[in-house]
Amino acid sequence: MEQLINYILQLADSNLILTQRNAAWCGHGPILEQDIAITNITLDLIGQSRNFYQYAAKLINESTDTKVTEDSLAYLRTEREFKNLLLTEQENGDWAQTIVRQFFYSVYQYFLYEKMQHSRDEQLAGIAAKSLKEVTYHVTWSGEWVIRLGDGTAESKERIEKAIIELWPYTGEMFLPEAYEISMVSAGIAPDITLLKNEWYKKVTDIFEEATISLPKDGFMQTGGKNGVHTEKLGYILSDLQYLQRTYPNATW
Amino acid sequence: MVVENDITIDALWKLLEQVPDPEIPVLSILDLGIVRDVKLQDGQVEIIITPTYSGCPAMDAISMDIRLKLIEHGYKNIKISSVLSPAWTTDWMTEEGKIKLNKYGIAPPKMSGDLSNSTPVCPQCNSADTKLLSQFGSTACKALYQCNDCKEPFDYFKCH
Numbered sequence: 001m002e003q004l005i006n007y008i009l010q011l012a013d014s015n016l017i018l019t020q021r022n023a024a025w026c027g028h029g030p031i032l033e034q035d036i037a038i039t040n041i042t043l044d045l046i047g048q049s050r051n052f053y054q055y056a057a058k059l060i061n062e063s064t065d066t067k068v069t070e071d072s073l074a075y076l077r078t079e080r081e082f083k084n085l086l087l088t089e090q091e092n093g094d095w096a097q098t099i100v101r102q103f104f105y106s107v108y109q110y111f112l113y114e115k116m117q118h119s120r121d122e123q124l125a126g127i128a129a130k131s132l133k134e135v136t137y138h139v140t141w142s143g144e145w146v147i148r149l150g151d152g153t154a155e156s157k158e159r160i161e162k163a164i165i166e167l168w169p170y171t172g173e174m175f176l177p178e179a180y181e182i183s184m185v186s187a188g189i190a191p192d193i194t195l196l197k198n199e200w201y202k203k204v205t206d207i208f209e210e211a212t213i214s215l216p217k218d219g220f221m222q223t224g225g226k227n228g229v230h231t232e233k234l235g236y237i238l239s240d241l242q243y244l245q246r247t248y249p250n251a252t253w
Numbered sequence: 254m255v256v257e258n259d260i261t262i263d264a265l266w267k268l269l270e271q272v273p274d275p276e277i278p279v280l281s282i283l284d285l286g287i288v289r290d291v292k293l294q295d296g297q298v299e300i301i302i303t304p305t306y307s308g309c310p311a312m313d314a315i316s317m318d319i320r321l322k323l324i325e326h327g328y329k330n331i332k333i334s335s336v337l338s339p340a341w342t343t344d345w346m347t348e349e350g351k352i353k354l355n356k357y358g359i360a361p362p363k364m365s366g367d368l369s370n371s372t373p374v375c376p377q378c379n380s381a382d383t384k385l386l387s388q389f390g391s392t393a394c395k396a397l398y399q400c401n402d403c404k405e406p407f408d409y410f411k412c413h
């Protein structure tokens with residue numbers, strides 16, 4: 001049970017942290033339509049993460065003596081307890097960096113949920129099938145932006161290439177399973193992420209080709225996020241995200 | 254007893270028809286296809302709904318509106334549950350709902366099996382010559398289009 005809970009928390013945390021990052025664009029997007037687009041995508045991400053947290057909370061409450069809620073899981077866990085992918089905690093940077101981060105993550109989510117909708121775990125299958133419809137739009141939108149920036153002006157190309165170099169070392173972690181993921185694969189609950197790599201790579205290559213940019217060499221990959229070992233950036237994100245509930249416990253809107 | 258129950262469930266569906274979607278008030282929640290089931294057991298009314306989008310902020314408001322409508326009509330023991338599967342699709346929107354939506358100025362969604370590349374018809378002047386401005390519109394469920402004939406921008410309820 002603990003493995004399953006860790007697995008669900010990892011899915012929830014990655015979405016939540018990217019939500020918190022993207023939300024900083026609200027009111028600051030380059031033009032109104034794109035401000036609305038990134039915040040709408042972010043709304044989908046937080047909705048998906050709520051579904052995962054609610055499920056995790058139910059399992060935790062059923063299997064242990066503790067009493068948690070989706071809110072306490074989001075607002076009251078510490079940095080070392082968060083299992084989000086390192087990619088999701090990376091800085092917004094400029095628009096190009098936000099786009100590349102979203103594109104890498106959305107393509108990953110797409111192939112992950114496509115398999116997960118056939119999970120033996122009915123609740124995960126249901127969340128995945130629903131999320132997949134939303135993520136399909138995210139892949140199209142972020143992919144179009146990759147093309148627009150890569151095949152745009154000299155400056156936009158330079159910026160997106162810089163963003164790709166910055167974020168590339170955080171992509172390997174998506175396809176390297178932790179112990180709890182491996183046990184969920186053998187239980188027929190989680191898709192085998194090592195098998196997603198080729199599809200992800202192909203989709204990214206196709207879009208990059210259209211964008212007239214090249215894929216970096218594989219290189220050294222950062223890992224640890226899924227086990228609670230994060231870059232220094234997560235602490236700052238959590239202090240922003242959690243300060244209200246920690247300062248005024250149980251405060252409501 | 255069965256007959257009596259049937260009549261009551263029917264009455265519940267009738268009441269739900271009066272609950273509007275908070276974001277598109279010309280549509281009832283039945284037009285939208287988000288009410289999946291209505292159950293009546295041991296005096297408890299259970300309404301089962303499904304969210305349109307995972308992050309749809311209207312879901313809490315919709316649950317509350319359903320509750321209030323039922324309370325208003327004397328029901329006390331009310332349970333509102335949410336299910337995720339099968340995932341909501343715009344194919345569940347009623348034909349009547351699509352007509353109302355178009356009159357309201359929002360182009361209705363295509364059926365998911367419709368693979369044609371045609372853009373939605375302008376709800377203002379019925380021109381088929383329209384173009385996509387942004388895949389994301391004023392709410393998660395809409396995209397923004399513009400008519401090349403009358404030049405009016407309009408929302409399109411995305412196929413989902």
Ligand SMILES: [Zn+2]
Pocket residue numbers: 375376377378379380400401402403404405
């Ligand atoms: Zn027109």
